[in-house]
Every structure is written in C-alpha cells, then in structure tokens.
Amino acid sequence: MENLYTQLLEDVRFEEGLNACMNCGVCTAICPAAEFYNYDPRMIVDMVQTRNDEVIRDLLKSETIWYCGQCMSCKTRCPRGNTPGQIIMALRLLSQKLGYFTESEKGRQQFAVKRTVGDNILEYGYCVPSYDVEPERHPEQGPVWEHIYENLEHFIARAGGELYGKEGPLRRFTPEVMQELRDIFDVTGGLDLFDAIEEASEKKAKEMDMEFTKEGIDCEYFRHVYTFDSGIHFIEEPIMEDHETGR
Amino acid sequence: MKLEGKKRIWSEFQKEIPDDHFFYVRSCIRQSFFPGSEQFFLKVLKEDLGKDIFEDPNHTTCTGIGYHGDVVQFDTIQTVVARHFALATEHGYKDVVISCVTSFGIYEEIIETWKHYPETLEKTRENLYKATGRVFDVPDSITHSSDIIYKFKDEIAAKAKFPLIDHVTGEPLRIVEHIGCHYSKMFPKYGVGGAEFPHVLIGMIEAWGGEVIDYPERRHCCGFGFRQYIVQANRGYSLSNSRKKFVSMQPYKPEAIIANCPGCTMFMDKWQYTIKEMDGMTYGQHGQGIPVLTYEELAGIVMGYNPWDLGLQYHNVQSEPLLDKMGIKYDQEEKYLTKDGKKLPVPKDLINA
Ligand code: SF4
C-alpha cells in the first residue's frame, strides 16, 4: 500500500483545507466549475475523507480532480471551514508526483501547462509575458492582440516603458536573477516536479504513439493535450441558454 | 444599536492601509496587457500624491499562475515570494504593494500559513538562504494597489476633471465593479470590506460621482480558472463564466465594467470579442460592447489623462461611448501612434469603434 492519505497529510494545504465534511453540498452549489463540468467538489471531499487508499488512487487517476478552476469561492462558504479547492490542489500535486495524471485526458494537459507557464518562468522570469501569447494559440485575444504582438516594442514604449530594458514593464532580467530563480526551484523541489511531469508525459506519448520532443511546444503530443477535447466532461444541458436575453 | 457595538462589528471589515513608503511588485498580466496602468499608478503616487514608492527591477514573477496551474509547489512559491520580501528588506521597506489579485491572494495565503505553521516560515528562510544567500523580514503590511487608490480616492476626486457623470443629463454613470475572487474570498480580513462587503472599487466609483450596479451574478468568478484558460481545450469554461456575468448584468445597462484584477479585466474584454465573433451578441446599449477598464485607467480618465497614453485603445471593446458620456475630448488620429508619432495600422474588428 502506498499510504496515499498519509502523503496527502504532508501537504500543509491539505491539513488546513480538510476538517470533517458534513456533505451539505454548499461548495457544489457555489462552484462555477460544477455549473460547467460534470463535477461535484462535495463528492471529492467525501471520497478523500474515507481515507481509503484505493478510493484516493482512483481520484488521482480521474478526470474529476482537474475540473476545478481554483477560484476558492468554496473557502468563503463552507460551514465547516473546509477548502475543497485546496484539497484538490494537494490531490493534483500528488497525482503528478506519482505519475498518475497521465491516466486522464484532463490530467495529461499538465504537460501543456508545464511547457508554457512552467518553462516561461525559468526562461523569462514571467508566467505569461506578452511575447509568449502567440495569436495562433490565442484566437480569442482578437485582432487588437495581433496588433500589440506585432508592435510590442511600441506598445510598451507608448505606456512609458522599454521592452527588454533594465526596468519597468517586461524588463529583461539579468543572468544572476534568473540563476537565483532556478536555484530556488532546485532547492525547493520545483525542478523535480517539472522532471516528474516530463517523464510521465514522455512515457504516455510513447504509449499513445505520438511524436514527443524534449523541449518546446512543436510536437504532436503537445498539440494533442493542448487542444483535444473528447466532449465527455460537460453537463448535458447548459443552464444558461434559457436566460439569454438576446435581441 | 449602540454606536460602540456598531463600530466593533464594522471594524472587522475595515483595513488599515499604510500612508507612504511603498515597495511595489508588478503583475505578469498587468504589465503584459495593461502596462499603461502600472505606469500611471507609479506616476500618480509619485507626482500627483507626492508619495515614496520604490520598485526593485530584480523582482521576478511570483510564479502565481504556475502555482494555481499546479506546476509550481507551495514550497517553491513561498521561497520566490520570500525573495521579494528580501529585496524589500534590503531597501528598507516594510509595506508591500501588489499589482495583481492572484499574487495578492498568494501573499495572503503564505503569510497566514507562516502564522499558523511557524515551521513553514523557518523552512522558507532556510530554502531562500540556501538558494540565494538572502534573508528577509516578514513585511508589516501587504496591500493590493487598488487599496492604495481607494485610500487616496478623495484626493483623486479633488483633482477630477471628468467625474463619472453623464455630462449632458447630469446623471451618475452606472458602473459594474468586479473584485476578483482571490482578493478577499480566501482571507477576508485582507480586503477592504472583507468577503461580504468588498468596498474597494465601490468606494472609488462613488467618490468619483458614479453609481454602482448590483446584479445577480456580481460575485461570480470571471472564469479564468488557470488551467481552464491556459490550455486551449478548456477555454469554454472561461468563456461560459464571463458570459454568465454579461447576461446577468445586461438588463442594468452598465456604461462600463471596472475590474480589480488584471486577469479579470483581460478576460471580460476578450470574451466580449469572442462572443461577438461566435454569435453576434453584445451586452451594452445600442448594440455596443461594455468597455472594461482597470481602476488605474478609470482614475486616469477621471483625472483628465490622455486615454491613449493610458492604453484604452488596446482593449477589444473600445471606450469611446464612455468617454463621450463623460464629455472627454480625444483625437481618434492619435490612438495608434508610436511614442514618437509614427502611425501604426489600425487593428480590425474593434468593438464600439
Ligand atoms: S461545503 Fe464544506 S461541509 Fe459542505 S459539502 Fe462542501 S466541503 Fe463538505
């Protein structure tokens, strides 16, 4: 037995996030993810509090732990002071550490999060710098974003800054600063987590017979996890349609 | 009720905001999408209000989007934030001002964790020292940059050239305010008005002459959802949540949406474009979109700053309907000029243009 519950308890956010849940369902009532996905945070909390390793292992391999949007609205409202959103963060972390995340479609997407936001942090010192928001990957940003993306230097200058300057918006960090950031990731296990995500993803790509490259986002497996949607995740009838007040 | 008791009850919802000497940390999203807002904030504090606000260019991302996207662990983000505190300590600052609601929520979580689990603070000190050789003091206060504008809202009102009033009818403009979940839903005591009466934007809007709209989905999430936006396959989640809000606010005829968090500002602007492209729907009056502004942009136009220097032309939903109502004069030709006056092409498919 892997003692999954004990491993969860090592996460301070889990300890803080879970007192006895009374299954009232308030978290589910307020949850924006539960309105969109076939998802019920109350059920996750209840499954975790069984302390049954088999139940927890199923969760770690499931789609359901990846639906939460981490808005933390549930923290404000739970009458027992639980935070389902934080319990889910602990589950997601453990799922990645143990390589279970590649067992679900939504879990496999963590590879895309790592190769974009994760790699941006260590390469640029920003999570989402303008120059990584490529219009092809972000059609929803519209033509105004294409304009900004193509004229980034002017966009920043008009605001009174200097792109890749020494200070201000989108300044370039010195190699020393970037090394400090990397050393923090190294000392705190951040690089190990990146490695765990990479390793399990590479294995999965092989299993799925998809092309996988050691870095970047130009490979079949990235494109697959980034865009694929099997359509099994949604509640059947979106509640909102009826309320549309259209003209 | 006796006044004393009343005061005690409301004291829980009030926040002490320092008056001067701030250490500023930027937001990845605000500087990438609304760089004019951060520049305005620094300028207004230094030049209009005469405050000391310092920024060390060596502060990096807090890694917050990675943290809530589950690829950065709690130990890691605590240490990155501790490095920011070390920079503040090295420069002699005790009050940290944060330009992002996601970051702000993380700072709240970290400081509260350090209080309840002192061993996590010790561990973070060790980690930071080992990685960088730096040491830090826990700051006396953390505030969101909107808290600072809130504190000086009356000084700004005194300088207002264009209050939030329809300059033809004299009626107050109707404004939607969006606080952003992580501002005070997690740790209510850090936000002005807590989780129940978040007042930070209301205070500004009312001080500058506007009227705040109450609507059913007012406190609903904008739908960012971190991985639910970062991964393209999930973006329907993000879009649906914003749409739910637009549908709910539409009958109240808002003239503008003011958002606390740079992410929320960006999403509520972009999703209006996306919905218009997908099914032709708009949610403002007369078939227009609803302009979505940061509180800095709002303060800026109220104070008479040039809207194009603030960056309003870089939103999908253009703000001319709002500027016209306020009686602000602007030059269309200046919108897409470079700093030194060169003309750039005008983006296509702008809403309200
Ligand atoms: S609101 Fe709290 S007590 Fe109620 S079901 Fe959710 S976690 Fe359990």
Ligand code: SF4
């Ligand atoms: S944090 Fe997750 S579970 Fe909690 S209300 Fe938000 S989306 Fe739902």
